[in-house]
Amino acid sequence: MRRQVTLTTILGALLFALAASAHAAEKDYILTAANPNKLYLIDLKRRAVARAYELPDPAVGPSFIEPSPDGRIAYVVANQARDIIGIELTSGKEVFRAHMPQVKNERVVNFGLTVSPDGAKIYSYEIPVQAKLDRYEAQPNRIAVYAANGGLDAKAEAVFINMPRRIRLLLFSKDGQHLYALGSNFYTLDPETGRIIAAYPLRQWQEPDASPYDTLNFWPTPESSDVFTAVVVDGRAEVARSYQNTDVTALFHLDLKQGVFTVSPIKGVQDTLFAVAASPDKRFAFGGFRTLSKIDLKKGALVKRVDLDRSYYQFNVSRDGREVYISGAMCDIVIHDAGNLEKKAVVLLPDCADMAGAAVRVVRLDLGK
Amino acid sequence: MRLPAGLKAVAVAAALMALASCGEEKETPAPPPLTLRDLGAEVVARECSLCHRAAADGSLSRLSGIRKTPEGWEMTLARMESTRGVKLSPQDHRAAVKFLADTQGLAPSETAPYRYELERRPNVVESGRNADLTSMCARCHAFARVALQRRDAEEWRRLFHTHLGLWPTLEYQVLARDRDWWEEAQGWVATALGSHFPYDTSDWREWSAAPAVDFQGRWRFVGYMPGEGFAEGVMTVTRNAVDEYLVAAEEQTADGAAINVNYAAIIYSKYEWRGSGKRDNRDFYEAAALQADGVTMTGRSYWRDAPEMGSNFVVVRADRGLQRPLAVTKEGLKRGASTEITILGVGMKGEVSLGDGIAVRVTSRSEDKIVVMAEVAADAPLGRRDVRVGDAVMAQAVAVYDKIDRIEVTPGQATARLGSDKIAPVSAQFEAVAYASGGDGIAGTDDDFRIGVVAAAWDVAPYDEEASRMKDHLYAGKITPHGRFLPSEAGGNPERLYGASNAGDLKVIATVADGDVTLTGEAHLIVTKPLPPTQRGGA
Numbered sequence: 001m002r003r004q005v006t007l008t009t010i011l012g013a014l015l016f017a018l019a020a021s022a023h024a025a026e027k028d029y030i031l032t033a034a035n036p037n038k039l040y041l042i043d044l045k046r047r048a049v050a051r052a053y054e055l056p057d058p059a060v061g062p063s064f065i066e067p068s069p070d071g072r073i074a075y076v077v078a079n080q081a082r083d084i085i086g087i088e089l090t091s092g093k094e095v096f097r098a099h100m101p102q103v104k105n106e107r108v109v110n111f112g113l114t115v116s117p118d119g120a121k122i123y124s125y126e127i128p129v130q131a132k133l134d135r136y137e138a139q140p141n142r143i144a145v146y147a148a149n150g151g152l153d154a155k156a157e158a159v160f161i162n163m164p165r166r167i168r169l170l171l172f173s174k175d176g177q178h179l180y181a182l183g184s185n186f187y188t189l190d191p192e193t194g195r196i197i198a199a200y201p202l203r204q205w206q207e208p209d210a211s212p213y214d215t216l217n218f219w220p221t222p223e224s225s226d227v228f229t230a231v232v233v234d235g236r237a238e239v240a241r242s243y244q245n246t247d248v249t250a251l252f253h254l255d256l257k258q259g260v261f262t263v264s265p266i267k268g269v270q271d272t273l274f275a276v277a278a279s280p281d282k283r284f285a286f287g288g289f290r291t292l293s294k295i296d297l298k299k300g301a302l303v304k305r306v307d308l309d310r311s312y313y314q315f316n317v318s319r320d321g322r323e324v325y326i327s328g329a330m331c332d333i334v335i336h337d338a339g340n341l342e343k344k345a346v347v348l349l350p351d352c353a354d355m356a357g358a359a360v361r362v363v364r365l366d367l368g369k
Numbered sequence: 370m371r372l373p374a375g376l377k378a379v380a381v382a383a384a385l386m387a388l389a390s391c392g393e394e395k396e397t398p399a400p401p402p403l404t405l406r407d408l409g410a411e412v413v414a415r416e417c418s419l420c421h422r423a424a425a426d427g428s429l430s431r432l433s434g435i436r437k438t439p440e441g442w443e444m445t446l447a448r449m450e451s452t453r454g455v456k457l458s459p460q461d462h463r464a465a466v467k468f469l470a471d472t473q474g475l476a477p478s479e480t481a482p483y484r485y486e487l488e489r490r491p492n493v494v495e496s497g498r499n500a501d502l503t504s505m506c507a508r509c510h511a512f513a514r515v516a517l518q519r520r521d522a523e524e525w526r527r528l529f530h531t532h533l534g535l536w537p538t539l540e541y542q543v544l545a546r547d548r549d550w551w552e553e554a555q556g557w558v559a560t561a562l563g564s565h566f567p568y569d570t571s572d573w574r575e576w577s578a579a580p581a582v583d584f585q586g587r588w589r590f591v592g593y594m595p596g597e598g599f600a601e602g603v604m605t606v607t608r609n610a611v612d613e614y615l616v617a618a619e620e621q622t623a624d625g626a627a628i629n630v631n632y633a634a635i636i637y638s639k640y641e642w643r644g645s646g647k648r649d650n651r652d653f654y655e656a657a658a659l660q661a662d663g664v665t666m667t668g669r670s671y672w673r674d675a676p677e678m679g680s681n682f683v684v685v686r687a688d689r690g691l692q693r694p695l696a697v698t699k700e701g702l703k704r705g706a707s708t709e710i711t712i713l714g715v716g717m718k719g720e721v722s723l724g725d726g727i728a729v730r731v732t733s734r735s736e737d738k739i740v741v742m743a744e745v746a747a748d749a750p751l752g753r754r755d756v757r758v759g760d761a762v763m764a765q766a767v768a769v770y771d772k773i774d775r776i777e778v779t780p781g782q783a784t785a786r787l788g789s790d791k792i793a794p795v796s797a798q799f800e801a802v803a804y805a806s807g808g809d810g811i812a813g814t815d816d817d818f819r820i821g822v823v824a825a826a827w828d829v830a831p832y833d834e835e836a837s838r839m840k841d842h843l844y845a846g847k848i849t850p851h852g853r854f855l856p857s858e859a860g861g862n863p864e865r866l867y868g869a870s871n872a873g874d875l876k877v878i879a880t881v882a883d884g885d886v887t888l889t890g891e892a893h894l895i896v897t898k899p900l901p902p903t904q905r906g907g908a
Contacts, residue, residue, distance in 0.1 A: 081537075107534070109537045109538075111537075111541075127533075127537050129530070129533060129534040129537065131534065133420045133422070134420045134421050134422070134430050134431050134432075135431060135527050135530060135531070136530045136531050136533065136534030136535075137530055138529075138530050138533040138534065138551070165540060165549070165551055165552075166540050166541060166546060166549075166550075168541065183541075183546075184546045184547070290866075290867040290869075307866075307867070308867060309867065309868055310861060310867050310868035310869075311867055311868075311869070
């Protein structure tokens with residue numbers, strides 16, 4: 001066992017050296033961030049940090065991360081969600097920073113970020129509040145569109161005002177035709193105009209014997225499957241049990257290639273699922289909190305579950321569908337086998353930097369380029 | 370509109386100041402020293418009007434449209450100082466709170482239902498509201514924080530803008546995401562609060578016109594600290610300045626020690642007594658209200674660093690010839706047994722009577738304190754009964770019982786909080802209260818009666834299967850022989866399954882012996898994460 005690990009490590013190192021010298025092959029990395037201002041690329045073959053970046057000042061508390069479609073730029077939300085910072089991963093340079101306030105005395109936080117499939121535009125869901133002399137005035141929530149080449153003082157080139165409230169995530173359809181906004185309800189928007197094409201009132205959903213869905217989605221993990229998967233739970237049950245023993249009623253699936261979404265109930269899940277991600281072949285979903293659960297999506301049933309060492313908040317699947325990456329807060333990213341769910345490896349961030357609320361994404365890029 | 374009465378005082382004070390500084394000191398009589406309230410009026414006019422602009426009638430924008438308790442003003446001022454760069458000296462700060470609470474405070478009738486918040490009573494179950502209002506406004510803080518403010522709908526709306534300005538994520542939290550929080554807050558919530566808790570009320574108008582009371586003199590006090598017992602004494606209150614007093618208390622503590630405590634008290638809004646000082650080098654605070662009779666105060670004193678630990682007290686004037694028993698140290702008197710009880714009160718004269726079937730032998734007495742041996746006949750009538758001293762009656766103060774039928778642990782539902790290096794833990798105190806099932810022998814019917822607090826042995830156990838699997842009872846904390854649960858430290862515990870925190874879901878179990886019979890009672894205790902001080906209460 002021990003020998004095997006060493007061998008693969010050496011092999012990995014060799015391959016890496018080869019790859020580096022040849023300036024070729026793209027590789028898969030985990031892209032994540034940690035307090036106070038770190039950004040990391042973790043080489044998934046070598047199970048080690050490949051590059052560490054410092055977000056340029058001012059930047060603390062990185063949270064959401066959206067990779068550009070070519071994987072070369074990481075858009076990082078930081079400073080209590082008040083800034084969007086674009087870092088070019090090959091050079092480590094800051095190439096983008098959005099200044100969200102549009103008038104003096106406006107304070108804006110970002111609550112959803114996505115990049116158009118051509119990489120040209122950045123969509124930011126924004127909650128603006130104006131601070132007047134003797135009062136705050138909450139403004140209608142909006143989506144601002146920034147040009148990716150807007151530079152370090154990027155200003156919105158389009159603004160969609162009066163957007164639905166309580167949106168948590170923005171996602172793009174693969175063809176770039178639709179912008180999805182997901183929060184307590186789900187909307188399809190026209191990315192050119194911000195017009196609502198369709199609204200699905202998840203929260204007001206009527207189903208016999210079930211209370212309305214509660215969707216709590218912090219991190220989209222569609223990069224391996226082109227499917228965005230989220231847990232929707234029985235909202236009031238969750239309140240009653242405050243994250244323990246929650247009845248998971250269903251999984252929400254949004255196929256970003258085909259533009260269809262489904263909400264399907266899952267049988268046999270006993271544990272809280274804080275987050276889930278689908279496998280590339282869309283047959284399984286992996287998720288959990290204190291346990292790792294494997295769910296058969298065709299059968300809508302739990303296949304297997306294993307205990308984890310602590311509570312984890314994020315679950316990603318590798319591009320080949322063979323591994324599950326489990327992370328969120330603290331400094332460890334645990335790698336489990338997607339087949340038998342056994343633990344395979346742990347990657348620790350240098351100096352045990354705390355990921356806190358930072359997103360964990362899987363990206364494919366060629367660092368040599 | 371509403372003219373801030375107090376702001377007129379500013380003009381007067383300012384005029385006096387101007388006179389004083391003009392120089393001709395020999396001819397002009399020395400101006401009376403500024404009262405704290407006048408100083409406060411000046412501070413508000415000077416410091417607050419920078420942002421809260423004065424209208425033609427002298428009212429200040431926003432500021433003049435809200436009434437709050439002293440604690441409410443304290444919270445707002447603290448926020449002005451921490452987020453708006455307002456800089457006030459400690460004296461100016463105090464003065465501003467005094468002025469605002471006096472001129473824009475709440476009437477006694479308006480605070481009466483919510484005094485538990487001002488007194489920082491732990492584990493109060495708030496009632497009387499619909500579930501929607503609870504979800505909207507009483508999950509981060511008590512509803513009392515809301516109900517202890519008065520403003521019209523428009524001002525309530527502005528407060529919700531403030532909430533969103535300070536906590537942009539508010540709408541994403543559990544109990545907010547299941548609704549259109551913002552739309553509801555701006556809509557029916559503001560409207561409802563504006564009509565339930567409006568700025569202008571006849572209660573406040575009338576109270577504002579009532580004369581002020583002089584608190585000087587001698588007062589008798591009796592305090593009860595759950596888990597510990599009774600403390601009692603006498604305090605002498607002397608005036609230091611207008612509405613400011615010095616208190617010299619001679620106290621007999623619950624464990625029998627005699628101590629002297631000197632501290633300061635201030636009166637807000639003519640009835641809100643706030644005392645503060647040190648005992649054993651530890652800061653305490655007391656919040657009490659003068660009652661409508663003008664001679665009684667009720668309230669609670671507590672440790673500043675642990676507000677859940679405190680004493681509920683009653684204070685009565687001892688210099689007005691009043692005759693009143695105030696407390697009996699033991700409520701439950703068993704048939705056929707002799708029990709020593711102490712009656713604490715003021716000016717107690719005349720015969721002590723505990724009613725039919727109880728022979729009373731007084732072993733010692735003063736006007737403040739009577740110790741009696743109560744010999745209860747084997748056939749004495751069962752149930753609650755009055756205690757009489759001369760003509761004074763303490764209604765239903767004791768109970769005669771033959772056996773304990775059940776034990777209730779109070780509070781039945783409690784929360785304790787783990788402590789961190791930054792935030793002190795919050796403990797929880799339990800008591801075992803004995804009940805008799807009454808003549809029908811059936812528990813839970815109308816003829817049940819309370820026997821009183823009884824000694825118990827304490828233990829904790831997992832509340833349910835999940836808590837048992839997680840072994841919560843081994844990690845969440847410990848319970849003392851006095852029934853106080855002391856929580857463990859916050860943060861992940863590597864010893865636990867999943868490295869979980871020391872949070873836990875527990876049963877608190879009291880075991881009581883009544884002769885040969887052993888009874889138990891249970892409460893539900895949730896041990897959870899630390900809470901930031903701003904959400905801890907105090908209105």
